[in-house]
Amino acid sequence: MYYPVRQRVSRAYAEVQGSALAPDLYGYVVFTDVPYGTEVMVEVSGLPPYQPAQGDQAPIGPHGFHIHQHADCGSADKPEPFQEAGGHWNPTNQPHGNHAGDFPVLFSNNGYARMSFFTNAFSVEDVIGHSVMIHQNPDDYRSQPSGDAGKRIGCGPIMALQ
Numbered sequence: 001m002y003y004p005v006r007q008r009v010s011r012a013y014a015e016v017q018g019s020a021l022a023p024d025l026y027g028y029v030v031f032t033d034v035p036y037g038t039e040v041m042v043e044v045s046g047l048p049p050y051q052p053a054q055g056d057q058a059p060i061g062p063h064g065f066h067i068h069q070h071a072d073c074g075s076a077d078k079p080e081p082f083q084e085a086g087g088h089w090n091p092t093n094q095p096h097g098n099h100a101g102d103f104p105v106l107f108s109n110n111g112y113a114r115m116s117f118f119t120n121a122f123s124v125e126d127v128i129g130h131s132v133m134i135h136q137n138p139d140d141y142r143s144q145p146s147g148d149a150g151k152r153i154g155c156g157p158i159m160a161l162q
């Protein structure tokens, strides 16, 4: 059996920059059109050190990870960074936990994370013009509207590739 390589594969790319809360954070997310959906691959370094929960303070890490509405990662230095990116991208009007851009949490390995996963919740084209966002705290996949994932530490506008 012969398996032809597809002539046209769509990809999108986001370069992730840290906010003042994680100034060394840097990395990328690649979205690739695959059979039945989209593969999302992320590689980042410079995540903050893990801190366990203390009292009513949420743990730092693993990190909530989502698609947000706007491809605008301005105000990296404000106390509440990246507010320009808006709230969660939620094209099908679902509760948080089932937003199209609700991703698995990102686990840090001494600041480094690498993860890939599959989703059929969107195509590559759908996410262009939005942004990826990494949060300080874990996502509980329950609190509305954004999983109580805390402040925004990394952001990248999603752009079409090639």
Ligand SMILES: [Cu+2]
Pocket (backbone or CB within 6 Å): 064, 065, 066, 067, 068, 088, 133, 135, 146, 149
């Ligand atoms: Cu988010």
